Amino acid sequence: MIDPLFLAEAAINGILLGGVLALLALGLNLIFGVVDIVWIAYVDLVMLCMYAVYFLVMVYGWPVWLAALAAVAAGGALGVAVHLLVIAPILTAPPVNQLLATGGLLFFIQSLATFLWTTDHRSVRLALPVVEVGGMFLSFARLVAFAIALVAMLALYLFLTRTWMGTAIRAVAQDREAMALMGADPHRIYVVTSAVGGGMAGLAAALLSIQYSVHPHFGAAFGPLTFMICVLGGLGNMPGAFVAAFIMSEVIALGGVTWSTEMGYVVAFALFIVLMFLRPGGLLARRE
Amino acid sequence: MLELRGVTAGYGHFTALWDVSLTVQRGEAVAVVGPNGAGKTTLLRVLSGLIPPRAGEFRFEGESLAGRPAHEVVARGIAHVPEGRRLFPALTVADNLRMGAYLPAARAAFRESLERVYALFPVLAERRHQRAGSLSGGEQQMLAIARALMSRPKLILLDEPSLGLAPVMVLRVFDLIRRVREEGYTILVVEQNVRQVLRLVDRAYLLEVGRIRGEGRAADLEEQAFIRKAYVGL
Numbered sequence: 001m002i003d004p005l006f007l008a009e010a011a012i013n014g015i016l017l018g019g020v021l022a023l024l025a026l027g028l029n030l031i032f033g034v035v036d037i038v039w040i041a042y043v044d045l046v047m048l049c050m051y052a053v054y055f056l057v058m059v060y061g062w063p064v065w066l067a068a069l070a071a072v073a074a075g076g077a078l079g080v081a082v083h084l085l086v087i088a089p090i091l092t093a094p095p096v097n098q099l100l101a102t103g104g105l106l107f108f109i110q111s112l113a114t115f116l117w118t119t120d121h122r123s124v125r126l127a128l129p130v131v132e133v134g135g136m137f138l139s140f141a142r143l144v145a146f147a148i149a150l151v152a153m154l155a156l157y158l159f160l161t162r163t164w165m166g167t168a169i170r171a172v173a174q175d176r177e178a179m180a181l182m183g184a185d186p187h188r189i190y191v192v193t194s195a196v197g198g199g200m201a202g203l204a205a206a207l208l209s210i211q212y213s214v215h216p217h218f219g220a221a222f223g224p225l226t227f228m229i230c231v232l233g234g235l236g237n238m239p240g241a242f243v244a245a246f247i248m249s250e251v252i253a254l255g256g257v258t259w260s261t262e263m264g265y266v267v268a269f270a271l272f273i274v275l276m277f278l279r280p281g282g283l284l285a286r287r288e
Numbered sequence: 289m290l291e292l293r294g295v296t297a298g299y300g301h302f303t304a305l306w307d308v309s310l311t312v313q314r315g316e317a318v319a320v321v322g323p324n325g326a327g328k329t330t331l332l333r334v335l336s337g338l339i340p341p342r343a344g345e346f347r348f349e350g351e352s353l354a355g356r357p358a359h360e361v362v363a364r365g366i367a368h369v370p371e372g373r374r375l376f377p378a379l380t381v382a383d384n385l386r387m388g389a390y391l392p393a394a395r396a397a398f399r400e401s402l403e404r405v406y407a408l409f410p411v412l413a414e415r416r417h418q419r420a421g422s423l424s425g426g427e428q429q430m431l432a433i434a435r436a437l438m439s440r441p442k443l444i445l446l447d448e449p450s451l452g453l454a455p456v457m458v459l460r461v462f463d464l465i466r467r468v469r470e471e472g473y474t475i476l477v478v479e480q481n482v483r484q485v486l487r488l489v490d491r492a493y494l495l496e497v498g499r500i501r502g503e504g505r506a507a508d509l510e511e512q513a514f515i516r517k518a519y520v521g522l
Contacts, residue, residue: 164390171376171387178374180358181336181367183391183439 006257009136014253015246016142019149020207022245024222025229026153026238027200031079033173033236034193037087037098041106042201043223045082048109049075049205050214051117057124064126068206072199079198080191087194088187106219113216123213145207152203153242159196160238169193173236228272234282244283248272289314289474290335290366290443295344295354297334304330306498307344312443317475319485319506322495328478329371331495332445335476336368337361348443363391367441371448373432377421381412384420384431388438397440405434408467426457430464437468444468446477450484462488486510 028042039045049071056067082105090101128140160166172179172189180186212218229248233240248268255264279285290312298304304327312318320328333339334346337358346354353361362368376384385405389398406413409430415423420431429449436444449465450458462484469475469488479485486492486506494502494509502509 164386164395167379167383167386168390171379171383174376174378175374177338177358178370178376179387179390180338181362181370181374182387182435183359183362183394184387185357185359 002258005135007254009138010253010257011250012136012138013142014250016138016146017253018246018249019146020204021222021225021229021249022242023149023152023200023204023207024226025233025241025245026156027197027204028226029230029233029236029238029241030156030169030200031193031197032230033238034169035083035087035091035190037091038102038227038235039082039087039197040099040102040223040227041082041109041219042197043226044106044109044113044219045075045078045198045201046205046208046222047113047214047216047218048078049202050209050218051113051122053206053209054122054124054214058122064124064206064210068203071206071209072202075202075205076195076199079194079196079201082198083191083194088190106223110216110219117216119216121213121215124209126210128210139211141210145211148203148207152200156196156200165189165192169196225268228269232272232275232283234285237282237284240282240284247283289316289349290476291345291347292335293345295331295334295341295346297330297339297341299330299339303342304498305334305341308495308498308500309344310493310500310503312474312476314442314474315472316491317469317477317489319489319492320476320478320495321480321482321485321492322501324480325497326495327498328495329447330498332368332370332447332476332478335361335445336366336370338368362439362441363393365440365442366445367436367439367443368445369432369436369447369449371451373428375420375428375431375435377419379420380417381420381423381431382416384435385412385416385438388435389440391439394439398438401438401440405437408437408471409434409464424457425453426460429453429457429461433464433468437473441473443474443476446475448479449477450479450481458484483510 233244252264255267340355
Protein backbone atom coordinates (compact mmCIF):
# COMPACT_ATOMS: atom_id res chain seq x y z
CA MET A 1 0.00 0.00 0.00
CA ILE A 2 1.30 3.43 -0.95
CA ASP A 3 1.53 6.12 1.67
CA PRO A 4 -1.47 8.46 1.11
CA LEU A 5 0.83 11.43 1.73
CA PHE A 6 2.96 10.21 -1.12
CA LEU A 7 -0.08 10.02 -3.39
CA ALA A 8 -1.22 13.49 -2.35
CA GLU A 9 2.22 14.86 -3.14
CA ALA A 10 2.10 13.21 -6.56
CA ALA A 11 -1.39 14.55 -7.20
CA ILE A 12 -0.23 18.08 -6.43
CA ASN A 13 2.82 17.64 -8.62
CA GLY A 14 0.46 16.46 -11.34
CA ILE A 15 -1.55 19.65 -11.08
CA LEU A 16 1.63 21.73 -11.16
CA LEU A 17 2.87 19.93 -14.28
CA GLY A 18 -0.61 20.29 -15.79
CA GLY A 19 -0.36 24.08 -15.66
CA VAL A 20 2.69 24.17 -17.92
CA LEU A 21 1.33 21.43 -20.20
CA ALA A 22 -1.90 23.40 -20.54
CA LEU A 23 0.10 26.47 -21.56
CA LEU A 24 1.87 24.45 -24.26
CA ALA A 25 -1.36 22.85 -25.45
CA LEU A 26 -3.18 26.19 -25.61
CA GLY A 27 -0.37 27.71 -27.68
CA LEU A 28 -0.40 24.85 -30.18
CA ASN A 29 -4.20 24.79 -30.23
CA LEU A 30 -4.47 28.53 -30.78
CA ILE A 31 -2.32 28.35 -33.89
CA PHE A 32 -4.09 25.26 -35.17
CA GLY A 33 -7.52 26.77 -34.56
CA VAL A 34 -6.71 29.86 -36.59
CA VAL A 35 -4.26 28.77 -39.28
CA ASP A 36 -5.63 25.21 -39.58
CA ILE A 37 -2.16 23.66 -39.66
CA VAL A 38 -0.68 21.63 -36.81
CA TRP A 39 2.78 22.83 -35.91
CA ILE A 40 4.37 19.43 -35.32
CA ALA A 41 7.59 21.28 -34.42
CA TYR A 42 5.94 23.45 -31.75
CA VAL A 43 7.74 21.93 -28.77
CA ASP A 44 11.01 22.11 -30.70
CA LEU A 45 10.58 25.88 -30.73
CA VAL A 46 10.21 25.55 -26.95
CA MET A 47 13.49 23.65 -26.94
CA LEU A 48 15.26 26.45 -28.83
CA CYS A 49 13.92 29.00 -26.34
CA MET A 50 15.11 26.80 -23.45
CA TYR A 51 18.61 26.97 -24.90
CA ALA A 52 18.21 30.75 -25.02
CA VAL A 53 17.33 30.82 -21.31
CA TYR A 54 20.18 28.46 -20.50
CA PHE A 55 22.82 30.51 -22.32
CA LEU A 56 21.52 33.87 -21.10
CA VAL A 57 21.47 32.74 -17.47
CA MET A 58 24.42 30.36 -17.24
CA VAL A 59 26.83 31.95 -19.73
CA TYR A 60 25.90 35.62 -19.80
CA GLY A 61 24.74 35.83 -16.19
CA TRP A 62 21.34 37.41 -16.85
CA PRO A 63 18.78 37.24 -14.06
CA VAL A 64 16.22 34.51 -14.73
CA TRP A 65 13.24 36.85 -15.05
CA LEU A 66 15.02 38.87 -17.73
CA ALA A 67 16.03 35.71 -19.58
CA ALA A 68 12.39 34.59 -19.38
CA LEU A 69 11.22 37.82 -21.00
CA ALA A 70 13.87 37.37 -23.68
CA ALA A 71 12.58 33.82 -24.24
CA VAL A 72 9.03 35.13 -24.74
CA ALA A 73 10.29 37.67 -27.27
CA ALA A 74 12.43 35.04 -29.01
CA GLY A 75 9.47 32.65 -29.09
CA GLY A 76 7.26 35.31 -30.65
CA ALA A 77 9.90 36.08 -33.28
CA LEU A 78 10.39 32.37 -34.01
CA GLY A 79 6.62 31.98 -34.34
CA VAL A 80 6.45 34.75 -36.94
CA ALA A 81 9.50 33.36 -38.76
CA VAL A 82 8.00 29.85 -38.90
CA HIS A 83 4.76 31.27 -40.22
CA LEU A 84 6.33 33.40 -42.91
CA LEU A 85 9.01 30.93 -44.03
CA VAL A 86 7.31 27.56 -43.64
CA ILE A 87 3.57 27.92 -43.16
CA ALA A 88 2.55 30.78 -45.46
CA PRO A 89 3.81 29.09 -48.66
CA ILE A 90 1.85 25.88 -47.90
CA LEU A 91 -1.41 27.37 -46.60
CA THR A 92 -3.43 25.93 -49.49
CA ALA A 93 -1.38 22.74 -49.94
CA PRO A 94 -2.91 19.32 -49.23
CA PRO A 95 -2.81 18.43 -45.49
CA VAL A 96 -0.27 15.65 -45.97
CA ASN A 97 2.21 18.12 -47.46
CA GLN A 98 1.61 20.52 -44.58
CA LEU A 99 2.34 17.69 -42.16
CA LEU A 100 5.53 16.82 -44.04
CA ALA A 101 6.68 20.44 -44.05
CA THR A 102 6.19 21.05 -40.33
CA GLY A 103 7.54 17.56 -39.59
CA GLY A 104 10.59 18.40 -41.68
CA LEU A 105 11.02 21.55 -39.64
CA LEU A 106 11.09 19.39 -36.50
CA PHE A 107 13.99 17.29 -37.80
CA PHE A 108 15.76 20.41 -39.03
CA ILE A 109 15.56 22.08 -35.60
CA GLN A 110 16.61 18.90 -33.76
CA SER A 111 19.59 18.36 -36.05
CA LEU A 112 20.60 21.99 -35.92
CA ALA A 113 20.50 21.95 -32.12
CA THR A 114 22.56 18.75 -32.03
CA PHE A 115 25.08 20.25 -34.42
CA LEU A 116 25.38 23.52 -32.51
CA TRP A 117 25.16 22.36 -28.93
CA THR A 118 25.80 18.55 -28.99
CA THR A 119 23.50 16.12 -27.20
CA ASP A 120 24.61 17.21 -23.71
CA HIS A 121 21.87 17.80 -21.16
CA ARG A 122 22.18 21.34 -19.85
CA SER A 123 20.31 22.74 -16.92
CA VAL A 124 19.83 26.17 -15.46
CA ARG A 125 21.14 25.83 -11.93
CA LEU A 126 19.11 27.84 -9.52
CA ALA A 127 19.21 27.41 -5.78
CA LEU A 128 15.45 27.17 -5.44
CA PRO A 129 14.15 25.78 -2.16
CA VAL A 130 11.85 22.84 -1.58
CA VAL A 131 8.72 23.82 0.29
CA GLU A 132 7.35 21.56 2.97
CA VAL A 133 3.58 21.66 3.36
CA GLY A 134 2.01 19.28 5.86
CA GLY A 135 4.72 16.67 5.43
CA MET A 136 4.73 16.94 1.61
CA PHE A 137 7.74 18.24 -0.24
CA LEU A 138 6.97 20.52 -3.18
CA SER A 139 9.47 22.11 -5.51
CA PHE A 140 9.35 25.90 -5.37
CA ALA A 141 10.29 26.06 -9.05
CA ARG A 142 7.21 24.02 -9.94
CA LEU A 143 4.96 26.20 -7.79
CA VAL A 144 6.28 29.36 -9.46
CA ALA A 145 5.97 27.81 -12.94
CA PHE A 146 2.40 26.78 -12.21
CA ALA A 147 1.40 30.23 -10.94
CA ILE A 148 2.96 32.01 -13.91
CA ALA A 149 1.36 29.57 -16.36
CA LEU A 150 -2.06 30.25 -14.82
CA VAL A 151 -1.57 34.01 -15.02
CA ALA A 152 -0.44 33.70 -18.64
CA MET A 153 -3.50 31.63 -19.54
CA LEU A 154 -5.77 34.14 -17.85
CA ALA A 155 -4.06 36.90 -19.85
CA LEU A 156 -4.60 34.89 -23.04
CA TYR A 157 -8.25 34.45 -22.15
CA LEU A 158 -8.71 38.19 -21.59
CA PHE A 159 -6.84 38.96 -24.82
CA LEU A 160 -9.06 36.60 -26.83
CA THR A 161 -12.33 37.81 -25.32
CA ARG A 162 -11.81 41.49 -24.54
CA THR A 163 -9.77 42.94 -27.39
CA TRP A 164 -10.58 43.62 -31.06
CA MET A 165 -7.60 41.59 -32.24
CA GLY A 166 -8.38 38.70 -29.87
CA THR A 167 -12.01 38.55 -30.95
CA ALA A 168 -10.90 38.73 -34.59
CA ILE A 169 -8.59 35.77 -33.96
CA ARG A 170 -11.51 33.74 -32.63
CA ALA A 171 -13.65 34.88 -35.55
CA VAL A 172 -11.03 33.83 -38.12
CA ALA A 173 -10.87 30.43 -36.42
CA GLN A 174 -14.60 30.06 -37.14
CA ASP A 175 -14.77 31.51 -40.66
CA ARG A 176 -11.72 33.08 -42.24
CA GLU A 177 -13.50 34.20 -45.40
CA ALA A 178 -16.26 35.94 -43.44
CA MET A 179 -13.62 37.76 -41.41
CA ALA A 180 -11.99 38.99 -44.63
CA LEU A 181 -15.40 40.43 -45.54
CA MET A 182 -15.28 42.35 -42.23
CA GLY A 183 -12.12 44.09 -43.41
CA ALA A 184 -9.50 42.02 -41.59
CA ASP A 185 -6.49 40.90 -43.59
CA PRO A 186 -6.35 37.16 -42.76
CA HIS A 187 -2.58 37.08 -43.24
CA ARG A 188 -2.10 39.76 -40.63
CA ILE A 189 -4.25 37.79 -38.21
CA TYR A 190 -2.16 34.68 -38.93
CA VAL A 191 1.05 36.54 -38.19
CA VAL A 192 -0.29 37.94 -34.91
CA THR A 193 -1.60 34.49 -33.90
CA SER A 194 1.75 32.89 -34.70
CA ALA A 195 3.52 35.55 -32.66
CA VAL A 196 1.22 34.97 -29.67
CA GLY A 197 1.52 31.18 -29.99
CA GLY A 198 5.29 31.51 -30.32
CA GLY A 199 5.44 33.82 -27.31
CA MET A 200 3.59 31.19 -25.29
CA ALA A 201 6.16 28.62 -26.40
CA GLY A 202 8.87 31.02 -25.16
CA LEU A 203 7.18 31.44 -21.79
CA ALA A 204 6.67 27.68 -21.46
CA ALA A 205 10.38 27.30 -22.24
CA ALA A 206 11.32 29.61 -19.38
CA LEU A 207 9.01 27.73 -17.00
CA LEU A 208 10.32 24.33 -18.12
CA SER A 209 13.98 25.30 -17.98
CA ILE A 210 13.83 25.88 -14.22
CA GLN A 211 12.54 22.31 -13.81
CA TYR A 212 14.13 20.24 -16.58
CA SER A 213 17.44 20.15 -18.38
CA VAL A 214 17.44 20.95 -22.08
CA HIS A 215 18.82 18.77 -24.87
CA PRO A 216 18.16 18.59 -28.63
CA HIS A 217 15.55 15.85 -28.20
CA PHE A 218 13.55 17.67 -25.57
CA GLY A 219 10.72 17.98 -28.11
CA ALA A 220 10.51 14.20 -28.38
CA ALA A 221 9.55 14.03 -24.70
CA PHE A 222 6.97 16.82 -24.54
CA GLY A 223 5.89 17.10 -28.19
CA PRO A 224 3.76 13.95 -28.42
CA LEU A 225 2.30 14.67 -24.99
CA THR A 226 1.29 18.20 -26.02
CA PHE A 227 -0.18 16.98 -29.27
CA MET A 228 -2.06 14.22 -27.47
CA ILE A 229 -3.54 16.75 -25.04
CA CYS A 230 -4.75 18.91 -27.94
CA VAL A 231 -6.39 15.96 -29.65
CA LEU A 232 -7.92 14.72 -26.40
CA GLY A 233 -9.42 18.15 -25.74
CA GLY A 234 -10.55 18.41 -29.35
CA LEU A 235 -8.17 20.11 -31.82
CA GLY A 236 -8.75 23.85 -31.71
CA ASN A 237 -10.93 23.61 -28.59
CA MET A 238 -9.25 25.79 -25.93
CA PRO A 239 -11.28 24.80 -22.82
CA GLY A 240 -10.93 21.17 -23.92
CA ALA A 241 -7.14 21.44 -24.09
CA PHE A 242 -7.05 23.05 -20.66
CA VAL A 243 -9.04 20.23 -19.05
CA ALA A 244 -7.19 17.51 -20.98
CA ALA A 245 -3.79 18.86 -19.81
CA PHE A 246 -4.72 18.32 -16.17
CA ILE A 247 -6.22 14.88 -16.79
CA MET A 248 -3.09 13.72 -18.57
CA SER A 249 -0.64 15.21 -16.08
CA GLU A 250 -2.59 13.68 -13.18
CA VAL A 251 -2.55 10.24 -14.79
CA ILE A 252 1.19 10.53 -15.42
CA ALA A 253 1.93 11.75 -11.90
CA LEU A 254 -0.25 9.20 -10.08
CA GLY A 255 0.76 6.37 -12.39
CA GLY A 256 4.34 7.42 -11.78
CA VAL A 257 4.20 6.92 -8.00
CA THR A 258 1.97 3.85 -8.16
CA TRP A 259 4.16 1.93 -10.61
CA SER A 260 6.96 3.82 -12.31
CA THR A 261 7.43 6.97 -14.36
CA GLU A 262 7.44 4.95 -17.60
CA MET A 263 4.29 3.14 -16.54
CA GLY A 264 2.67 6.51 -15.88
CA TYR A 265 3.16 7.41 -19.55
CA VAL A 266 1.95 3.98 -20.67
CA VAL A 267 -1.26 4.42 -18.68
CA ALA A 268 -1.71 7.98 -19.98
CA PHE A 269 -1.34 6.96 -23.62
CA ALA A 270 -3.57 3.90 -23.11
CA LEU A 271 -6.23 6.10 -21.54
CA PHE A 272 -5.86 8.47 -24.48
CA ILE A 273 -6.58 5.67 -26.94
CA VAL A 274 -9.63 4.51 -24.97
CA LEU A 275 -11.01 8.05 -24.65
CA MET A 276 -10.51 8.61 -28.38
CA PHE A 277 -12.76 5.62 -29.05
CA LEU A 278 -15.36 6.96 -26.64
CA ARG A 279 -15.21 10.64 -27.67
CA PRO A 280 -13.48 10.93 -31.05
CA GLY A 281 -14.24 14.65 -31.32
CA GLY A 282 -12.50 15.44 -28.04
CA LEU A 283 -13.58 15.56 -24.42
CA LEU A 284 -15.61 18.75 -24.66
CA ALA A 285 -16.81 18.26 -28.23
CA ARG A 286 -20.21 19.80 -28.78
CA ARG A 287 -22.90 17.48 -30.03
CA GLU A 288 -24.27 19.37 -33.00
CA MET B 289 -21.54 54.32 -58.21
CA LEU B 290 -20.86 50.70 -59.20
CA GLU B 291 -19.94 49.77 -62.72
CA LEU B 292 -19.11 46.37 -64.16
CA ARG B 293 -18.09 46.00 -67.78
CA GLY B 294 -17.43 42.72 -69.54
CA VAL B 295 -16.63 40.78 -66.38
CA THR B 296 -15.76 37.11 -66.75
CA ALA B 297 -15.04 34.98 -63.70
CA GLY B 298 -15.04 31.42 -62.45
CA TYR B 299 -13.32 28.73 -60.45
CA GLY B 300 -10.47 26.67 -61.90
CA HIS B 301 -11.45 25.50 -65.37
CA PHE B 302 -15.08 26.39 -64.78
CA THR B 303 -16.40 29.75 -65.95
CA ALA B 304 -19.43 30.93 -64.03
CA LEU B 305 -19.82 34.45 -65.42
CA TRP B 306 -19.47 35.52 -69.05
CA ASP B 307 -19.06 39.12 -70.12
CA VAL B 308 -21.30 40.58 -67.42
CA SER B 309 -21.99 44.32 -67.43
CA LEU B 310 -24.15 46.12 -64.92
CA THR B 311 -24.42 49.42 -63.07
CA VAL B 312 -25.85 50.55 -59.76
CA GLN B 313 -26.53 54.25 -59.11
CA ARG B 314 -26.20 55.82 -55.68
CA GLY B 315 -29.37 55.35 -53.63
CA GLU B 316 -30.72 52.70 -55.95
CA ALA B 317 -31.87 49.19 -55.08
CA VAL B 318 -31.04 46.71 -57.81
CA ALA B 319 -31.77 42.99 -57.99
CA VAL B 320 -30.09 40.25 -59.93
CA VAL B 321 -32.53 37.39 -60.38
CA GLY B 322 -32.09 34.05 -62.03
CA PRO B 323 -32.33 30.33 -61.45
CA ASN B 324 -30.04 28.27 -59.28
CA GLY B 325 -26.54 28.03 -60.74
CA ALA B 326 -26.92 31.13 -62.90
CA GLY B 327 -23.79 32.70 -61.38
CA LYS B 328 -25.46 35.11 -58.97
CA THR B 329 -23.31 34.20 -55.99
CA THR B 330 -20.17 34.29 -58.15
CA LEU B 331 -21.11 37.80 -59.24
CA LEU B 332 -21.29 39.00 -55.63
CA ARG B 333 -18.05 37.20 -54.77
CA VAL B 334 -16.32 39.13 -57.55
CA LEU B 335 -17.80 42.40 -56.27
CA SER B 336 -16.59 41.85 -52.70
CA GLY B 337 -13.13 40.70 -53.77
CA LEU B 338 -13.46 37.07 -52.69
CA ILE B 339 -12.53 35.98 -56.20
CA PRO B 340 -10.72 38.07 -58.81
CA PRO B 341 -12.36 38.56 -62.21
CA ARG B 342 -10.52 36.93 -65.12
CA ALA B 343 -11.35 39.79 -67.42
CA GLY B 344 -13.33 42.99 -67.48
CA GLU B 345 -13.62 46.19 -65.56
CA PHE B 346 -14.96 46.69 -62.05
CA ARG B 347 -15.21 50.26 -60.83
CA PHE B 348 -16.65 51.62 -57.61
CA GLU B 349 -16.93 55.39 -57.23
CA GLY B 350 -14.55 55.74 -60.15
CA GLU B 351 -11.83 53.55 -58.63
CA SER B 352 -10.91 50.24 -60.19
CA LEU B 353 -11.30 47.45 -57.64
CA ALA B 354 -10.80 44.44 -59.92
CA GLY B 355 -8.51 41.92 -58.25
CA ARG B 356 -8.36 43.75 -54.93
CA PRO B 357 -8.59 41.42 -51.90
CA ALA B 358 -11.81 41.37 -49.88
CA HIS B 359 -10.48 43.26 -46.87
CA GLU B 360 -9.51 46.19 -49.11
CA VAL B 361 -12.83 46.21 -50.97
CA VAL B 362 -14.88 46.47 -47.77
CA ALA B 363 -12.69 49.38 -46.69
CA ARG B 364 -13.86 51.20 -49.88
CA GLY B 365 -17.49 50.86 -48.70
CA ILE B 366 -18.85 47.61 -50.13
CA ALA B 367 -20.30 45.25 -47.51
CA HIS B 368 -21.21 41.71 -48.50
CA VAL B 369 -23.86 39.67 -46.68
CA PRO B 370 -22.78 36.28 -48.00
CA GLU B 371 -24.80 33.25 -48.97
CA GLY B 372 -25.65 31.20 -45.91
CA ARG B 373 -25.10 34.28 -43.66
CA ARG B 374 -21.63 33.12 -42.55
CA LEU B 375 -21.93 34.40 -38.98
CA PHE B 376 -19.35 33.53 -36.34
CA PRO B 377 -21.53 30.96 -34.58
CA ALA B 378 -19.53 30.65 -31.35
CA LEU B 379 -19.30 34.42 -30.84
CA THR B 380 -22.10 36.35 -29.17
CA VAL B 381 -24.44 38.57 -31.15
CA ALA B 382 -22.62 41.60 -29.74
CA ASP B 383 -19.19 40.23 -30.76
CA ASN B 384 -20.47 39.47 -34.27
CA LEU B 385 -21.56 43.09 -34.55
CA ARG B 386 -18.22 44.21 -33.15
CA MET B 387 -16.42 42.27 -35.87
CA GLY B 388 -18.64 44.01 -38.41
CA ALA B 389 -17.01 47.24 -37.25
CA TYR B 390 -13.47 45.86 -37.50
CA LEU B 391 -12.30 48.50 -39.99
CA PRO B 392 -10.49 51.39 -38.28
CA ALA B 393 -12.98 53.96 -39.61
CA ALA B 394 -15.96 51.86 -38.50
CA ARG B 395 -14.36 51.16 -35.12
CA ALA B 396 -14.23 54.86 -34.34
CA ALA B 397 -18.02 55.06 -34.76
CA PHE B 398 -18.72 51.71 -33.11
CA ARG B 399 -21.08 52.88 -30.34
CA GLU B 400 -23.13 55.04 -32.66
CA SER B 401 -23.44 52.28 -35.28
CA LEU B 402 -24.43 49.81 -32.60
CA GLU B 403 -27.25 52.02 -31.39
CA ARG B 404 -28.53 52.51 -34.92
CA VAL B 405 -28.43 48.81 -35.65
CA TYR B 406 -30.18 47.90 -32.39
CA ALA B 407 -32.86 50.47 -33.17
CA LEU B 408 -33.37 48.86 -36.57
CA PHE B 409 -33.29 45.28 -35.22
CA PRO B 410 -34.51 45.37 -31.60
CA VAL B 411 -34.49 41.58 -31.34
CA LEU B 412 -30.68 41.65 -31.68
CA ALA B 413 -30.40 43.97 -28.69
CA GLU B 414 -32.43 41.48 -26.64
CA ARG B 415 -30.22 38.62 -27.73
CA ARG B 416 -26.89 40.43 -27.60
CA HIS B 417 -25.27 38.03 -25.11
CA GLN B 418 -26.48 34.92 -26.90
CA ARG B 419 -24.24 32.91 -29.22
CA ALA B 420 -25.03 33.71 -32.85
CA GLY B 421 -25.34 29.99 -33.60
CA SER B 422 -28.29 29.73 -31.20
CA LEU B 423 -30.46 32.24 -33.09
CA SER B 424 -33.31 31.23 -35.39
CA GLY B 425 -32.78 31.40 -39.15
CA GLY B 426 -34.57 34.72 -39.48
CA GLU B 427 -32.67 36.25 -36.58
CA GLN B 428 -29.41 35.01 -38.08
CA GLN B 429 -30.26 36.74 -41.35
CA MET B 430 -30.99 39.95 -39.45
CA LEU B 431 -27.69 39.65 -37.63
CA ALA B 432 -25.86 39.10 -40.92
CA ILE B 433 -27.40 42.26 -42.37
CA ALA B 434 -26.79 44.21 -39.15
CA ARG B 435 -23.16 43.05 -39.10
CA ALA B 436 -22.72 44.37 -42.63
CA LEU B 437 -24.22 47.73 -41.63
CA MET B 438 -21.67 48.02 -38.81
CA SER B 439 -18.91 48.64 -41.36
CA ARG B 440 -20.79 51.82 -42.42
CA PRO B 441 -20.93 50.77 -46.07
CA LYS B 442 -22.04 52.77 -49.07
CA LEU B 443 -23.22 49.70 -50.97
CA ILE B 444 -24.65 46.51 -49.47
CA LEU B 445 -24.52 43.22 -51.36
CA LEU B 446 -27.17 40.73 -50.23
CA ASP B 447 -26.92 37.11 -51.31
CA GLU B 448 -30.24 35.25 -51.16
CA PRO B 449 -31.51 36.81 -47.93
CA SER B 450 -34.65 34.66 -48.04
CA LEU B 451 -32.85 31.34 -48.48
CA GLY B 452 -33.91 28.66 -46.01
CA LEU B 453 -36.41 30.86 -44.18
CA ALA B 454 -40.02 30.06 -43.36
CA PRO B 455 -42.50 32.02 -45.53
CA VAL B 456 -43.50 34.32 -42.67
CA MET B 457 -39.85 35.06 -41.97
CA VAL B 458 -39.20 35.77 -45.66
CA LEU B 459 -41.75 38.59 -45.53
CA ARG B 460 -40.21 40.00 -42.37
CA VAL B 461 -36.69 39.93 -43.77
CA PHE B 462 -37.81 41.69 -46.95
CA ASP B 463 -39.59 44.22 -44.80
CA LEU B 464 -36.39 44.87 -42.87
CA ILE B 465 -34.37 45.21 -46.07
CA ARG B 466 -36.93 47.78 -47.19
CA ARG B 467 -36.28 49.70 -43.97
CA VAL B 468 -32.53 49.46 -44.48
CA ARG B 469 -33.15 50.91 -47.92
CA GLU B 470 -35.14 53.76 -46.47
CA GLU B 471 -32.12 54.58 -44.30
CA GLY B 472 -30.45 55.60 -47.54
CA TYR B 473 -28.22 52.64 -48.30
CA THR B 474 -27.60 51.51 -51.87
CA ILE B 475 -28.46 47.85 -52.28
CA LEU B 476 -27.59 45.11 -54.76
CA VAL B 477 -29.55 41.97 -53.98
CA VAL B 478 -29.39 38.55 -55.56
CA GLU B 479 -32.53 36.42 -55.20
CA GLN B 480 -34.41 33.43 -56.44
CA ASN B 481 -37.58 34.69 -54.79
CA VAL B 482 -38.40 36.87 -57.80
CA ARG B 483 -41.88 38.05 -56.82
CA GLN B 484 -40.79 39.35 -53.45
CA VAL B 485 -37.59 40.96 -54.56
CA LEU B 486 -39.17 42.81 -57.50
CA ARG B 487 -41.44 44.61 -55.03
CA LEU B 488 -38.37 45.82 -53.18
CA VAL B 489 -36.07 47.12 -55.92
CA ASP B 490 -36.09 49.78 -58.62
CA ARG B 491 -34.40 47.77 -61.34
CA ALA B 492 -33.44 44.20 -61.96
CA TYR B 493 -31.14 42.14 -64.15
CA LEU B 494 -31.89 38.64 -65.25
CA LEU B 495 -28.90 36.32 -65.08
CA GLU B 496 -28.98 32.93 -66.81
CA VAL B 497 -26.12 30.44 -67.18
CA GLY B 498 -23.60 33.15 -66.42
CA ARG B 499 -24.89 35.80 -68.84
CA ILE B 500 -27.09 38.84 -68.41
CA ARG B 501 -30.24 38.06 -70.43
CA GLY B 502 -32.28 41.09 -69.64
CA GLU B 503 -32.60 44.25 -67.67
CA GLY B 504 -35.41 46.58 -66.80
CA ARG B 505 -37.47 48.46 -64.28
CA ALA B 506 -38.84 46.20 -61.58
CA ALA B 507 -42.44 47.05 -62.37
CA ASP B 508 -42.07 46.06 -66.02
CA LEU B 509 -40.15 42.90 -65.26
CA GLU B 510 -42.67 41.63 -62.80
CA GLU B 511 -45.11 40.62 -65.49
CA GLN B 512 -42.44 39.10 -67.68
CA ALA B 513 -41.10 37.18 -64.75
CA PHE B 514 -44.44 35.50 -64.24
CA ILE B 515 -44.37 34.38 -67.83
CA ARG B 516 -40.82 33.07 -67.50
CA LYS B 517 -41.76 31.18 -64.41
CA ALA B 518 -43.64 28.73 -66.58
CA TYR B 519 -40.59 27.52 -68.44
CA VAL B 520 -37.43 28.38 -66.51
CA GLY B 521 -38.89 27.61 -63.12
CA LEU B 522 -37.85 30.87 -61.53
